[in-house]
Amino acid sequence: MNKIRKQYLPFARAGIQTLIAYRMNFLGFVIGGLIYCFVMYYLWKAVFLSSGGSTFMGFSMTDMVLYLFLSNMTSQLTFSSVSTDIGEEIRDGSIVMRMIKPVNTDMSYLFTELGGAFMKLIVFGLPVILGLETYRFAVSGTVMFDPLNFLLYFVSASLAYLISFRVNLCFGFVAFYVKNLWGIGILKNSIIGFLSGTLIPLAFMPDILRIILEYMPFASMSYTPVMLYMGKYEPTEILLRISLQLVWAVLIYGLSKLIWAGAVKRLSVQGG
Amino acid sequence: MRRFFRIYRILAAQNLKRVMEYKADFLTGAVSFLIDQAVGIAFIFIIFSQIPQLSGFTFEQIVFIYGFSQIPKGLDHLLADNLWCVGYFIVRKGDFDKYLTRPINPLFHVIAETFQVDAIGELVVGISLMIYVSGSVNLYITPLSVILFLIAIPFAALIYTAIKIATAALAFWIKSSGFVIQMVYGMNEFAKYPTTIYSLPVRLLVTYIIPFAFAGYYPALYILTGNDPLFNIGGTVLISLIFMAIATFIWHKGLSAYESAGS
Numbered sequence A: 001m002n003k004i005r006k007q008y009l010p011f012a013r014a015g016i017q018t019l020i021a022y023r024m025n026f027l028g029f030v031i032g033g034l035i036y037c038f039v040m041y042y043l044w045k046a047v048f049l050s051s052g053g054s055t056f057m058g059f060s061m062t063d064m065v066l067y068l069f070l071s072n073m074t075s076q077l078t079f080s081s082v083s084t085d086i087g088e089e090i091r092d093g094s095i096v097m098r099m100i101k102p103v104n105t106d107m108s109y110l111f112t113e114l115g116g117a118f119m120k121l122i123v124f125g126l127p128v129i130l131g132l133e134t135y136r137f138a139v140s141g142t143v144m145f146d147p148l149n150f151l152l153y154f155v156s157a158s159l160a161y162l163i164s165f166r167v168n169l170c171f172g173f174v175a176f177y178v179k180n181l182w183g184i185g186i187l188k189n190s191i192i193g194f195l196s197g198t199l200i201p202l203a204f205m206p207d208i209l210r211i212i213l214e215y216m217p218f219a220s221m222s223y224t225p226v227m228l229y230m231g232k233y234e235p236t237e238i239l240l241r242i243s244l245q246l247v248w249a250v251l252i253y254g255l256s257k258l259i260w261a262g263a264v265k266r267l268s269v270q271g272g
Numbered sequence B: 001m002r003r004f005f006r007i008y009r010i011l012a013a014q015n016l017k018r019v020m021e022y023k024a025d026f027l028t029g030a031v032s033f034l035i036d037q038a039v040g041i042a043f044i045f046i047i048f049s050q051i052p053q054l055s056g057f058t059f060e061q062i063v064f065i066y067g068f069s070q071i072p073k074g075l076d077h078l079l080a081d082n083l084w085c086v087g088y089f090i091v092r093k094g095d096f097d098k099y100l101t102r103p104i105n106p107l108f109h110v111i112a113e114t115f116q117v118d119a120i121g122e123l124v125v126g127i128s129l130m131i132y133v134s135g136s137v138n139l140y141i142t143p144l145s146v147i148l149f150l151i152a153i154p155f156a157a158l159i160y161t162a163i164k165i166a167t168a169a170l171a172f173w174i175k176s177s178g179f180v181i182q183m184v185y186g187m188n189e190f191a192k193y194p195t196t197i198y199s200l201p202v203r204l205l206v207t208y209i210i211p212f213a214f215a216g217y218y219p220a221l222y223i224l225t226g227n228d229p230l231f232n233i234g235g236t237v238l239i240s241l242i243f244m245a246i247a248t249f250i251w252h253k254g255l256s257a258y259e260s261a262g263s
Helices: A001-019 A023-051 A061-078 A082-092 A097-098 A106-138 A148-177 A183-196 A207-215 A223-229 A234-265 B004-021 B023-048 B059-079 B082-090 B106-111 B118-133 B143-169 B178-192 B199-210 B216-227 B229-257
Strands: none
Touching: A001 A023, A001 A106, A023 A061, A023 B178, A061 A223, A061 B229, A082 A097, A082 A106, A082 A148, A082 A183, A097 A106, A097 A207, A106 A148, A106 A234, A148 A183, A148 A223, A183 B023, A223 A234, B004 B023, B004 B106, B004 B118, B004 B199, B023 B059, B023 B118, B059 B118, B059 B143, B059 B178, B059 B216, B082 B106, B082 B143, B082 B178, B082 B216, B106 B229, B143 B178, B143 B216, B143 B229, B216 B229
8 A cells, every 4th residue: 555655646746736737728628618518508498498397308407507517527527638648658659658667557647647636626626516506505495415415426426537537548549540639539528428428418318328328338437426416316226326337447447458458569669 | 812822732732641641540530520510419309309499499490500500610620720739839839930930921821731621520510411401491592692691601710710810829928828729719619509598698798709609600590581681691791800800910919929939
């Protein structure tokens, strides 16, 4: 344990420092995300008005606001730039500097990312939750905050983080084969955005599609924690969803190891 | 003027050669933007599976507006993509010096340098969507309206470019302005839907301050209804010229404040 702390904590610290150094970029993404949430907010408001009812497929407008901001925040928190980072390092060859160090390559990435994620949680996650709870209080007149749901959210979001990290790692390995990292990034974001329910709650999708997507790893990356926070699941379903996340975390871990083992043989670094 | 065209042709040809060299990359890029669009459409589709119309617009009309909004966006993406790089790293790494040492206008050179074929994804989707629903929406088609509509397209694209020039130019002072471009550019989301769904402050914002509504909704509304050409089309032309003037002004101010950076 002590060894891990000594070996990997510097990576986490470096992650925090990188985020602070590039805080303006981070701020840009946060504000960009919020703008997007507001566009969606107005769109959903119009949808609610046009549908005439006070709920839309089991969601009230308050639910919808909660869902929009929470899922956007969760996907920002679990967002991992490891796919572009590793891609860049593969391309310019600096990945060898990681490989010759006496540390586990993907663990070093993980800890760098964790440092950044910790900062995001403090400066972005908590204020959003505070804002949402204030909003819910203002709308309903009672305190809606549920500590148990929050705890479940935290556990589930941590699992989501690990899954997202590994999925991104797998996308990063594509850089061994394709050079258009920008395109891969867009592809990855739109696929994950849709399949993880960030764009539209999976609950709104046609039944067959919904059931398939709920069992895919993408739902584990933001949909599950958000639904837990909102208290949308029964106790048995809570267990099912969290175990499913665990299963995916293990499977994706295995997959990323497999791809790495295969891809590293192709690694050829030009120059230095 | 002819010189500019000749230089542009040479630079674009260089770009196309690069694309042919890395075919897989081009395919990845185009397919990525295509899928990104497909997801956007799926979203509208799922919403409309539950409601017959949105703020008085039918499914087909919303798809038409959405499709149209992708065309100016795609044109700007195709022709002026390099501005992102100016904001993100060209200035920060000191690579901007290159443009200053050449005997052509630096702004023109930056823009002409990249011909971003990934944009085909947006253009193809936009045009196909408009064609797909054109049978089921009542378009206001007269010779004049078609001409006005076509005139609006390049000006609408110019709104995107102007906003990118103005925000990229901030890098001349603050070294890296990628995040500002990202933030402001992100507001183009507003252009995809009727502005009537927004509250008044937001509507004023996307109409006059960051005028993406003129780069999507308003021109599309004109061809859908034939209403108010002076505002819907004239506004697009006027706003884009005003913003282009402001943007080039900021760019030139920035150029004179530029100090080389990097090692």
